[in-house]
Amino acid sequence: MAAADRPAPEPVSPCPPAAPMRPLLTQSWLDLAFVHWAADPADVAPLLPPGTVPDIFDGACTYVGLVAFRMHRVSGLGLPGIPYLGSFPETNVRLYSVDERGRRAVVFRSLDASRLVPVLVARAAFGLPYVWSRMGVERSGDTLTYTSRRRWPGPRGARSRIVLRTGDPIGDPTPLEHFLTARWALHSRFLGRTRYLPNAHPRWPLHRAELLECDEDLVAAGGLPAPVGRPTSVLYAPGVPVRFGPQDRGR
Structure with missing residues (x-):
């Protein structure tokens, strides 16, 4: 679809969609660190699924995010959360997209996780670029340390x-x-189609945060230029419960 024929992107809303959602997956995201740098849309566009384009903020630039957190009790189809395999540290590299219907979403370039079984399931069932990594999240007072070093599939040793x-x-x-x-959805490419997977959770309880250290090469491993300089935005959130709804298979 030509750019001139695309509908305007849906409004950015801090509140989840009002429509009821029959959850396909449930989970909680805890102790989230949001670290973002401005990015050139020309660098981002080739990395997005067909039918999507970079989501541009204020007509100027798009962003790449490095988001680290604790996944807690992933479950599916209304079953109770899984206590061990469903709880693990995760760090993802994500981009921001708009599809041909004006729906905003995220696109993951990588999702490092410390449990091999969930990595294999997410890759097979959803086509998401999960990778198995050695990871940790430690808290000391008001300071959190998130570490990650990639095991499989690679590039082996990519770290944050x-x-x-x-x-x-x-x-x-x-x-x-x-x-x-x-962001109330993700876009992904799976089995030859661009998929749209919506989510819902309470409004983010965002906090200010100070970045004391950031040593990473996950962004470059995801096919993007390595970030230069200090991040544009650094935020923290204690967490939210999340529901994912059925996929829209798109084109």
């Missing part, structure tokens, strides 16, 4: 270390902070 000091709750997030966090 994020050290974050949490700050005060944000009463009124900026438009950019909503743009980077209020």
Whole structure:
């Protein structure tokens, strides 16, 4: 679809979609670190699924995010959360997309996780680029340390270390902070089609955060230029419960 024929992107909303969702998957995301750098849309566009384009903020640029957190009790089809295999650290590299219907979403370039079985299931069932990594999340007072070193499939040894000091709750997030966090779906390419998988969760309880250390090469391993300089945005959130609905298979 030509750019001129595309509908305008849906509004950015900090609140989840109002339509009821029959959950396909349930999980919780805890102790999230959101680290974002501005990115050139020309670098991002070739990495997105067909039928999607970079989501541009304020007519200027798009963003690449490095998001580290604890996945907690993943489950499916209404079953109770799995206590061991369903709980693990995760770090993902993500981009921001808009499809031909104007639906905003994220696109994952990689999702490092420390449990091999969930990695294999997510790759096979959803086509998501999960990778198996040695990982940890440690807290000391108001400081969190997230570490990751890739095992399989690769590039083996790709790593990240994020050290974050949490700050005060944000009463009124900026438009950019909503743009980077209020994402109610993902786009992915699977079995020859671009898929749209919606999600819903409570409004993000965002906090200010100070980035004390960031040593990583996951962004470059995902096919993007390595970030230069300090991040544009650093945020923390204690967590939310999440539901994922059925996929729209798209084109």
